[in-house]
Amino acid sequence: MTTSKDNSHAALLAQSVGDFVKRGADLPRVRALAQTHAEFDREQWQQLAELGWLGVLAPESCGGLGLGLAEAAIVAEGLGRALTPEPYTAVAVLAARALEYSADTPLRNELLSGLVSGERIPVVACHEQADDVAATRIATTATPFEGGFRVNGQKQFVIGASGADGYIVSAEAAGEPQLLWIPRDATGCNTGLIPLADGRSYGTVTLKDVAVPRDHVLASGKAARGALARALDHAAAIASAELVGVMKSAHEMSLDYMKTRVQFGKAIGSFQALQHRAVDLYIQQELADAVLREVVAQLDAAPDDNTRALYASRAKSRCAEAALAITRAAIQFHGAIGFTEDCDVGLYVKRAMTLSAWLGNGRAHRVRYAQLAAQANREAA
Amino acid sequence: MSDWNGMDDEAFRMEARAFFESEFPREFRFLPRRMRWHECRDWYLKLSKKGWIAPNWPREHGGMGLSPTKLLIYFEETERAGVGRMPDQGLTMVGPTLIRFGNDAQRAYFLPKIIAGDAIWCQGYSEPNAGSDLASLRTEAVLDGDDYVINGSKIWTSMAHDATHIYVLARTDKQAKKKQEGISFLLVDMKTPGITLRTIRNIAGHEEFCQVFFDNVRTPKKNLVGELHKGWTIAKGLLGFERLNIGSPRRPLQALEKLEALAQARGLLADAAFAERLTQLKLDLADLGSLYGRYVERARRGEALGQDVSMLKVWSMETYQRLSELLIEAAGDYGAIDGEVAMGDASIDVLSAFYNSRPGTIYGGSNEIQRNILAKYVLNLPS
Numbered sequence: 001m002t003t004s005k006d007n008s009h010a011a012l013l014a015q016s017v018g019d020f021v022k023r024g025a026d027l028p029r030v031r032a033l034a035q036t037h038a039e040f041d042r043e044q045w046q047q048l049a050e051l052g053w054l055g056v057l058a059p060e061s062c063g064g065l066g067l068g069l070a071e072a073a074i075v076a077e078g079l080g081r082a083l084t085p086e087p088y089t090a091v092a093v094l095a096a097r098a099l100e101y102s103a104d105t106p107l108r109n110e111l112l113s114g115l116v117s118g119e120r121i122p123v124v125a126c127h128e129q130a131d132d133v134a135a136t137r138i139a140t141t142a143t144p145f146e147g148g149f150r151v152n153g154q155k156q157f158v159i160g161a162s163g164a165d166g167y168i169v170s171a172e173a174a175g176e177p178q179l180l181w182i183p184r185d186a187t188g189c190n191t192g193l194i195p196l197a198d199g200r201s202y203g204t205v206t207l208k209d210v211a212v213p214r215d216h217v218l219a220s221g222k223a224a225r226g227a228l229a230r231a232l233d234h235a236a237a238i239a240s241a242e243l244v245g246v247m248k249s250a251h252e253m254s255l256d257y258m259k260t261r262v263q264f265g266k267a268i269g270s271f272q273a274l275q276h277r278a279v280d281l282y283i284q285q286e287l288a289d290a291v292l293r294e295v296v297a298q299l300d301a302a303p304d305d306n307t308r309a310l311y312a313s314r315a316k317s318r319c320a321e322a323a324l325a326i327t328r329a330a331i332q333f334h335g336a337i338g339f340t341e342d343c344d345v346g347l348y349v350k351r352a353m354t355l356s357a358w359l360g361n362g363r364a365h366r367v368r369y370a371q372l373a374a375q376a377n378r379e380a381a
Numbered sequence: 382m383s384d385w386n387g388m389d390d391e392a393f394r395m396e397a398r399a400f401f402e403s404e405f406p407r408e409f410r411f412l413p414r415r416m417r418w419h420e421c422r423d424w425y426l427k428l429s430k431k432g433w434i435a436p437n438w439p440r441e442h443g444g445m446g447l448s449p450t451k452l453l454i455y456f457e458e459t460e461r462a463g464v465g466r467m468p469d470q471g472l473t474m475v476g477p478t479l480i481r482f483g484n485d486a487q488r489a490y491f492l493p494k495i496i497a498g499d500a501i502w503c504q505g506y507s508e509p510n511a512g513s514d515l516a517s518l519r520t521e522a523v524l525d526g527d528d529y530v531i532n533g534s535k536i537w538t539s540m541a542h543d544a545t546h547i548y549v550l551a552r553t554d555k556q557a558k559k560k561q562e563g564i565s566f567l568l569v570d571m572k573t574p575g576i577t578l579r580t581i582r583n584i585a586g587h588e589e590f591c592q593v594f595f596d597n598v599r600t601p602k603k604n605l606v607g608e609l610h611k612g613w614t615i616a617k618g619l620l621g622f623e624r625l626n627i628g629s630p631r632r633p634l635q636a637l638e639k640l641e642a643l644a645q646a647r648g649l650l651a652d653a654a655f656a657e658r659l660t661q662l663k664l665d666l667a668d669l670g671s672l673y674g675r676y677v678e679r680a681r682r683g684e685a686l687g688q689d690v691s692m693l694k695v696w697s698m699e700t701y702q703r704l705s706e707l708l709i710e711a712a713g714d715y716g717a718i719d720g721e722v723a724m725g726d727a728s729i730d731v732l733s734a735f736y737n738s739r740p741g742t743i744y745g746g747s748n749e750i751q752r753n754i755l756a757k758y759v760l761n762l763p764s
Contacts, residue, residue, distance in 0.1 A: 255760055255761075270764055282755065291672075366657065
């Protein structure tokens with residue numbers, strides 16, 4: 001149910017994202033950050049908080065706007081267009097949703113409020129294997145210990161770890177999943193950073209006998225499983241929105257170049273072979289955009305688990321493949337210059353690659369889609 | 382009349398399913414070709430009586446006015462039940478064109494006739510020397526008293542042998558500077574003296590299209606749609622509706638139904654390589670549905686469809702072809718057999734989707750022309 005207040009918030013948000021996109025990408029900043037493999041620029045992060053963007057989804061009780069994924073997608077697309085390296089989706093969607101769907105405790109509210117204001121940066125550390133889209137394979141253990149747990153295990157592919165001040169970790173206690181809060185500096189918690197193509201990094205979080213007090217348990221059992229599954233699907237949809245932003249900017253770059261680059265005495269964009277290729281990629285872009293809009297609207301209507309997962313996989317599969325195709329083609333459209341480090345095309349290619357791989361690539365989501373569709377058919381039969 | 386858009390999606394789906402399954406004649410299910418009028422007349426009238434003949438028309442003109450979601454459900458259920466394709470140009474093209482460009486008298490006269498099945502339309506667009514280059518057409522119309530007198534010939538006219546009416550693009554001003562100028566859009570009764578037909582057999586052996594000859598054919602002045610010499614705008618508007626219709630997921634869905642039945646019957650889903658290709662095509666089709674919804678919504682709001690609707694046609698028909706090709710490949714050795722083939726516990730016509738999907742990338746403006754349009758008018762690339 002949307003209210004007129006929601007509508008006015010959404011309109012203001014769209015306006016501020018529009019202004020942000022109009023200012024264009026600050027690519028020198030993106031390049032400088034890429035040198036350090038730190039996706040965070042604290043000042044920029046604070047600005048995102050002040051614009052209200054970090055709190056788009058978070059409930060109003062925690063200082064957020066309490067809006068839906070449709071609005072978060074507008075923000076993410078704008079950030080993707082500008083190649084903003086800050087981990088909006090990892091923090092303001094994945095972590096924010098995992099916390100929102102956890103039990104209503106003082107710690108959860110403190111983390112969520114801090115996330116919205118930019119003071120706290122929690123990220124989710126739940127993946128242990130590649131292609132485990134729903135992060136259900138959990139080898140990390142939580143052993144009961146003096147009213148809390150001792151946690152052992154290792155988490156991978158954690159975007160945002162370079163600047164995070166703690167992790168929302170999934171672990172199993174006697175066959176039941178738990179979501180636990182583990183501060184980055186907890187004894188036995190070690191964060192390693194693996195450099196990514198676009199200059200950001202994946203955190204590998206190693207947990208060795210980490211003591212987690214009872215009041216750091218965010219969710220347990222079915223509730224933990226449900227919170228994580230929803231948060232991951234929502235994050236996959238919003239990562240898809242970032243990909244849509246990236247592909248639109250990259251394709252605009254290609255089209256602008258085709259209109260100005262002259263060979264054989266004509267703009268290369270007048271050649272039919274290139275025109276048709278550019279059109280086919282544009283069709284991919286528009287399919288991606290249409291799927292994204294439908295998916296976020298459907299997810300905002302809170303469908304059942306299977307339907308939600310099917311939609312999320314549709315979005316990530318199409319948007320990942322389209323972004324990869326469009327950015328790869330951008331190299332070809334630009335010719336040799338497109339293969340140089342100085343050419344900005346490479347920045348878009350690399351961001352498309354990291355966003356595509358994270359939270360399950362196109363193939364992983366197609367495999368999951370097939371499994372879920374077969375399951376839905378069996379249930380209907 | 383019920384408020385279908387207000388119904389729960391599942392309830393609407395169940396009503397559509399029950400209706401199509403119980404009422405559509407068994408002998409015509411999954412027909413490998415288009416239905417002829419004598420075969421589908423009863424079904425057309427049944428749909429008309431239920432108020433379901435024009436799912437995409439506005440309510441005030443006798444349509445269902447379905448939202449994109451409901452329209453997709455309607456199509457999914459017609460294809461699930463194997464409902465055949467009728468001579469539908471009045472419903473998909475002429476109706477929406479008259480609603481947008483016609484005058485009150487034309488709407489009042491023709492729209493109820495289309496709904497009632499009293500007017501069956503065909504399209505007088507292409508000519509022997511005007512295919513992709515449609516604006517180079519030479520059929521001409523000259524005003525004589527209260528009538529336009531038409532001379533010339535149209536070709537690839539689908540279902541002209543079942544049509545009661547034809548809409549014709551004719552040159553009315555030979556002095557016009559540009560070839561797109563001086564063309565007018567005329568409505569003609571097929572019973573008018575001077576019209577003759579030659580049927581043309583297609584690659585699948587079916588007589589679905591014709592050449593139509595006009596020898597001093599008279600049509601009254603009131604049958605001019607829009608302004609004289611300004612028919613190109615209407616022609617393009619109609620092409621927009623045609624592209625929306627061709628771009629619907631309906632026809633590719635037909636092929637997917639068969640492909641899934643065949644995969645089941647032959648146990649192909651256990652083959653991971655095949656399953657991956659099938660899933661990709663299912664997603665291509667599902668995502669077409671999302672894009673299609675965008676244009677259905679535009680049409681519902683009465684907005685111009687825009688040149689970008691061309692991408693719907695490109696994606697829909699090429700997805701249809703890819704599905705039809707995988708269908709043949711999945712049939713293995715059976716893929717050479719004409720007509721229905723028994724495989725496992727299913728009986729499937731493997732080749733008809735291949736044949737039926739071929740002209741989709743040619744008619745309504747070839748897909749190469751659609752790409753030219755998109756490059757020029759949507760991407761603004763130089764010529």
